[in-house]
Amino acid sequence: MDKKTNKRYYNSEIFFERACKVIPGGVQTLAKGLSQSPLGVSPFYADRAKGAKIWDIDGNVYVDFVSALMAIILGYSDPDVNAAISSQLNSGTIFSLNHQLEVELSEKICSFIPSAEKIRFGKNGSDSTTAAVRLARGITGREQILVCGYHSWHDWYMSSASDSFGVPSSLSQLTHAFAFNDEQGYLDLFEQKKKDLAAVIIDPVQIVGPKAGFLELIRETTKENNTLLIFDETITAFRYALGSVQGFLGVHADLVVLGKGLSNGMPLSALLGPAKYMDHMEKMFYSFTYGGETLSMAGALATLTKIENEPVLSTIEKTGSYLLKNLKALILEYEMQDHFELVGYPVRTHFKIKEHGKLSISEKKRYFSQIMFSNGIINNTIHTINYSHTTEHVDQLLHAYKMFFVGLQRNYKV
């Protein structure tokens, strides 16, 4: 690795150097590595976080718009969630028996999502999407799967991706990807695979929403073909709407996966659906030691209670709308619309870096990261608004964008 280059991130760089000796690639999660955080201009290690803020191990403070890759919905270290977890911690984290929290949390989630009659939990989104696909294969007796979006690090999904080191190549005959909002692409694949098609799994809002008729087409064709439709709501559930986005989008899936947003940062996901499908799980092997771990369940119950009782979603929507409106205006004010575009719903917007001019996308991205971090902002170009963000935090973000645009014009003649 290069020599340490920046005093501001001195301790981060020392630790990252140590990490690379004992951890392949230095990180546990791809998006926390060098692909998002260029060496020399980035912090790598958090010391602590509270509300919307993160302190790094060099003592720098940031307003965080990544929200722990969407795992945080209320804010870091939320007092109500913390109290629930602490209280449960004193009674035990896991037992040789089941715990009543599993029942209470299942009942609470079912009360939010009308199509949910039964639930099984997982520890992360990958657990629950994998369970959904296995369940669909078991129920239909078919093997083909169509996917749209990222769904899991597991073999069944990664066989359809380019990044498939170590994944048996034979599996690529079973999982096939189509692009979001590409009706013809979907129909072509559907026609080819429909005889043996167990499920279509889709992330229903991929920053931008579905085009009119796209999800309806998938719903209609899967229903006619007795193929199960799975909404992978690892990202969308409890963020875009109270519970699932099915009501919000007007299309109903057969099975739904919940993940980030469910438990404000504790490792928990869920697969749910009507009893007529979920009861088949009694025949399917889906069992793991930490399945009923109680701190995540206590955290989830406290998170959902807060979402239910406080204006969490409306506040997120308001703060996100403020960002959306003002950042769009700033892009126009600095005449940056050929280089950048802001897309998405207020709750999650993407500052898209476009191919234009003499700087490449990766050169613009590197400069972007440098300016964001040095202005006290954590921003991977996707702004995930949580309940702790205020308009003052957004103003700080907008100031960093101004510095970015001014810097591009001054230093790079963009």
Ligand SMILES: Cc1ncc(COP(=O)(O)O)c(C=O)c1O
């Ligand atoms: C839509 C979607 N599904 C599934 C996953 C996998 O979730 P996890 O990383 O918790 O396994 C992700 C992760 O980002 C995701 O965005």
